[in-house]
Amino acid sequence: MISLLRFLCTLKGGRIPGISLAVLLLCFCLVCVPVLADSDLGPIPDARSNPAVSADVEAFFDASIPAELAKYNIPGATVAAVYDGKLIFSKGYGYADIANRTPVDAGSTLFHIGSVTKLFTWTCVMQLVDEGKIDLDADINTYLADFSLPDTYPGQPVTMRNLMTHTAGFEDAIRRATVEDVDDLFSFRIYCRDYIPARVYPPGTVTSYSNYGTTLAAVIVEDVSGMPFEQYLQEHILTPLDLKNTHLSYLLPPESAGSLSSGYNYIGGTNAAITDTIFVIGPAGSISSTAEDMAVFLAAHMQNGKVNGAEILSEPAAALMHARAFTNDPRVSGICLGFYENYLNGERIILHGGDTNTFHSLFVIIPDKKTGFFVSYNAPGGTSARNDLLLEYVGRFFPLTETETVTQEIEHSGSFEKYTGVYQSNRHNYRTFEFFLQPPQQMTVEAGENNACLVLNIDGDSTEYIEVSPGVFQEKSGGPSVYGNMVFRENENGDVTFLCSENTPVLAYERVPWYSVNTFTSGLLSALNGSTT
Known part of the structure; x- marks a missing residue:
């Protein structure tokens, strides 16, 4: 697995x-x-x-x-x-x-x-939806008081539903999202205003996990409710539930300051x-x-x-x-x-x-x-x-019962060539140097021996998948799998564009050409820099 x-x-x-x-x-x-x-x-x-x-x-x-x-x-x-x-x-x-x-x-x-943390932020949003103050399908620019998202895809605005389902189409970005010291923290509203990520997919096209999107939703909570997000969270969730040991701020009250666990790394x-990480994007983490x-x-x-x-x-x-x-x-x-x-x-x-x-x-x-x-x-x-x-x-x-069986492999004729190639996580930066600082995870898909299965390779590990229905593949070994089935998504022309996992709904793997392979990109950068790796 x-x-x-x-x-x-x-x-x-x-x-x-x-x-x-x-x-x-x-x-x-x-x-x-x-x-x-x-x-x-x-x-x-x-x-x-x-x-x-x-x-x-x-x-x-x-x-x-x-x-x-x-x-x-x-x-x-x-x-x-x-x-x-x-x-x-x-x-x-x-x-x-x-x-x-x-x-x-x-x-x-x-x-x-x-x-x-995001679940608290989304619960705040749903309270305002419940009160009729936020429309899940309205352009979020109608709620933002002092800045707005660019109209990258005319007629296709970003909605709160897009933010909550991570389908706004934002690229991933980490610049200024964290700081080294609590004294360096600044307003997440300023972050959302000054570091708007590129919109690389039309909204509602595909999921791509976004910390920015959640933080932007907290800005909207402020603008709609008329109070700072931390105050809103305290008054509408933490106090009603009597959560005395739950804090958004890194500046803990005196009675809790000594109760925070240390964080560790196993070294030598x-x-x-x-x-630990100090997030500017507090409502996201x-x-x-x-x-x-x-x-x-x-x-x-x-x-x-x-x-x-x-x-x-x-x-x-x-x-x-x-x-x-x-x-x-x-x-x-x-x-x-x-x-x-x-x-x-x-x-x-x-x-x-x-x-x-x-x-x-x-x-x-x-x-x-x-x-x-x-x-x-x-x-x-x-x-x-x-x-x-x-x-x-x-x-x-919740074990499987004796009557619950693993889906049977379907008879496959022909080639798996339609599915083979390189697929790249769509959660990454597209337009800045951050792409090279944190290159996206990639997987390669190859046909198995005698075209009997597909072999998925991630980070040097290979797993065999069998076809259980057209375009749907299940781990050959059977048993519980958090990845679940793998599905190849096609466009209107019948071309495979994404590889989607049953149990990773917050992102997809986009099919990419050979020159997008990380090893090739790294080698090219090394050559341009006159260095070796």
Whole structure:
């Protein structure tokens, strides 16, 4: 199976490599700190129909997370699980601060949640949609008070629906999206005004994950509500839900300042504390929170906007937010208004990942089963750990039954030449030097031996896919796959233009000519510079 690590790495909200390290020689040691393992739900033997047995959930996380921390050299993690609107389990594992041997506590230790922040921003937007103050399909320029987007595609304006589904058509851009020091932060409104990315696709054409788009939506929240975004968030979500340990600002209140976990990187056989990402684009990635606070927010969404007597969305607005709003191809999963879809073992999952330099989080709801969880790790190995955890969770509580079979391969005659070639992630910069600083991920597609399958190559790993319906390919090995089926999207002339993954709805891989291959581009630049690589 293609590594899930690469999938969620594509979603990293503005992560900038190369931040200087303050290297500390620290010993890795693992501890488990229980916080809550109580429920008023009785034991239910059939975990597939109802996984909400606290002891069973606790046993699962107690087995999985410590193993992941050891495997991926991660100092600490925090997790909370919810069933039917109730917190059924939460726990901290390992250390928030190795030097001081401070354990992670799921109720009090803050973790940066990265792009999971976006779900708070989109919830703010949906509140204003609910009140009739924002029209999802209106030109967003009608809401912006002091600047506007250029009319790149006349008659095809960017709408809020485009922003929420990442289909505005923006190129990716990282310049000035982060800073090295909190003292260097400036207004995200100024960022959105002064660093408008190019529009490289007409709106509604294809998804391409955009931090700028989410941040722009927060500017619109300000302009429509008449209050600063942080104040709006506090008054309309954090206070109603009693989320006292959730903060948008990097300047934490005194009572929380000492509760933030350190972030680490595993260097030379030990975990060293390093500086985490500092986002100018705060509404896209700067929230810090505890697992238990995140569980309340998760429960509110699980119950269509209501939890503990508070209502942050009407039921119709919540249902609209959780429904599929766009797909790159009807044969694959899509993206909702903020959340994105995955299908594992036949279960529809709505989720969002979040990444900074050191923290890696996952927010998961399985609507039909009324369950979900939030998890966050404080080192880069968390990208792989959370991926493993999701697969293990679904495999443990929602396994395929004996009557559920893998789709059968169809008989294929002729050549796979129509599909072979180079495909490039469409989440990248198109017009500036940033293209070369962070070249887009590429995959090559080749015909397998005797034209029996397709072979997809990413980052040196090869995976075989068999055709299960015209233009739809499934991993030959079978079993759960977060990438899911691969689908080749064609234009009106029958030419393949995009490769779309069933479970990566926030971007697509665009077919590109041979001279776009990264190795060729890098070699050419080296030659022009008179250097070798």
